[in-house]
Amino acid sequence: TGSSRPQRMLKAVQKNATKGDPKSVISAIDYYCRHKEWAMNVGDDKGLILDSVLTEVNPSTALELGTYCGYSSVRIARLLSPDSKLITIEFNPAFAAIARQIIAYAGLQDKVILVEGASGDLIPKMKERFGIKSFDFVFLDHWKDRYVPDTKLLEDCGLLKKGTVLLADNVICPGAPEYLKYVRNNPRYESRYYPSNLEYTKVEDGLEKSVFLE
Ligand SMILES: C[S@@+](CC[C@H](N)C(=O)[O-])C[C@H]1O[C@@H](n2cnc3c(N)ncnc32)[C@H](O)[C@@H]1O
Ligand SMILES: O=C(c1ccccc1)c1ccc(O)c(O)c1[N+](=O)[O-]
Numbered sequence: 001t002g003s004s005r006p007q008r009m010l011k012a013v014q015k016n017a018t019k020g021d022p023k024s025v026i027s028a029i030d031y032y033c034r035h036k037e038w039a040m041n042v043g044d045d046k047g048l049i050l051d052s053v054l055t056e057v058n059p060s061t062a063l064e065l066g067t068y069c070g071y072s073s074v075r076i077a078r079l080l081s082p083d084s085k086l087i088t089i090e091f092n093p094a095f096a097a098i099a100r101q102i103i104a105y106a107g108l109q110d111k112v113i114l115v116e117g118a119s120g121d122l123i124p125k126m127k128e129r130f131g132i133k134s135f136d137f138v139f140l141d142h143w144k145d146r147y148v149p150d151t152k153l154l155e156d157c158g159l160l161k162k163g164t165v166l167l168a169d170n171v172i173c174p175g176a177p178e179y180l181k182y183v184r185n186n187p188r189y190e191s192r193y194y195p196s197n198l199e200y201t202k203v204e205d206g207l208e209k210s211v212f213l214e
């Protein structure tokens with residue numbers, strides 16, 4: 001049987017990137033996905049917006065919903081201060097296995113805790129398992145119909161504090177219309193849309209940044 005797209009992405013990293021150099025890992029993946037085969041990483045264009053919001057927030061504890069191959073985990077973890085951590089959740093074991101290798105290749109394994117499982121099951125366990133009081137930053141990039149239920153779950157589990165920043169990918173394409181309605185009509189959030197394009201394409205997409213106020 002042939003290789004998978006994530007396996008081919010890992011091969012491209014091992015061939016074209018420098019071990020321990022996150023920037024080269026990011027470039028190798030972006031080159032591969034733009035010129036060889038598309039993949040659903042947040043990508044370089046929206047990645048610049050992710051970088052700038054992250055730098056502004058400078059989170060001590062960050063959460064990512066949807067790891068895939070670890071591209072955005074590397075983007076996030078490379079910008080974290082020493083002693084800061086990224087917890088990233090992925091329920092596809094094959095994807096998680098590739099992500100671990102790509103995160104390790106970038107030399108960021110000590111800053112990233114990759115947890116295998118479904119976000120709906122794991123979010124309520126964050127406090128007991130990882131001693132998390134609350135998250136400073138959450139990157140939502142898993143299946144789009146989970147954005148609202150998982151945001152409500154984070155609220156109900158007391159994992160958001162005043163100033164926590166939620167950054168949601170794909171609010172235009174494939175789209176997360178219920179999520180946009182939820183955060184934009186909610187007095188507990190201050191939201192702003194960052195226009196961009198679907199990774200590696202000219203199709204319109206963007207990120208929604210929502211600050212938790214309460
Ligand atoms: C778009 S990909 C993530 C891309 C990644 N954030 C990046 O930019 O490199 C979405 C991922 O979320 C995972 N996923 C979807 N729903 C999930 C859930 N409820 N819990 C955990 N993982 C989920 C999928 O298996 C898939 O790997
Ligand atoms: O849903 C898709 C999708 C739909 C159809 C075919 C391929 C991917 C997708 C596309 C771009 C994304 O940035 C993204 O996060 C996702 N996703 O799966 O979460």
Ligand SMILES: [Mg+2]
Pocket residue numbers: 040041042141169170
């Ligand atoms: Mg996405």
